[in-house]
Amino acid sequence: MRIDVVTIFPEYLDPLRQALLGRAIERGLLSLEVHDLRAWTHDVHKAVDDSPYGGGPGMVMKPQVWGEALDELCAEGTPRLVVPTPAGRPFTQALAREYAAEEWLMFACGRYEGIDQRVLDDAARRMPVDEVSIGDYVLVGGEVAVMVMVEALARLLPGVLGNPASAEQDSFSDGLLEGPSYTRPEVWRDLAVPEVLRSGNHGAIDRWRREQALARTFHRRPELLEALPEGALDKHDRAH
């Protein structure tokens, strides 16, 4: 899979070349190209922003610079364009799965008050464009949101995780939060690992994990239970 990121702070994305994702890039499972938006400016100040029409605080990123960048980078085809913004639709595990199935994604990082809307409207005439938010809070720019999204989707690519079952058992993969995990020692600071996990009874262990996931979801994220599809809870689940 190919990922391009356009930003005025290319070094901000360097952490994506570490650890698991770094190895995925080295192994050719993922190609990551980060581009400096200022390369498409023509003035001595390399200006990328201007004051907003209609007034108000902050600055808006200029359409000409973004337009030229996207024209050049998309000359050989049409990626799915993802624009991080707190005004976007929510990024979820389902969207991470959709993105992991794309051949080519391009992320356009806005700073200041965002990018002139016509850049996105123009791009949408040629390619799919998603405005996406990673949560109900405001960051100073799209870069960290891109890191979040790329990390979430990259671990779903075939071969990236050592054990593919990890992704299948994640929180959200069955619509529930994942329950607690334990490792050795059996007792630590007078706290014992739950008996059932040491029982070797895999039926009982699965049942217990399911109950823990349901209880945690009920207490922390009850709206997730409401959103489960018809038939997702069986008669054992309903008893809890």
Ligand code: ADE
């Ligand atoms: N840019 C600023 N805040 C953001 C958010 N919450 N999600 C995505 N991009 C952003």
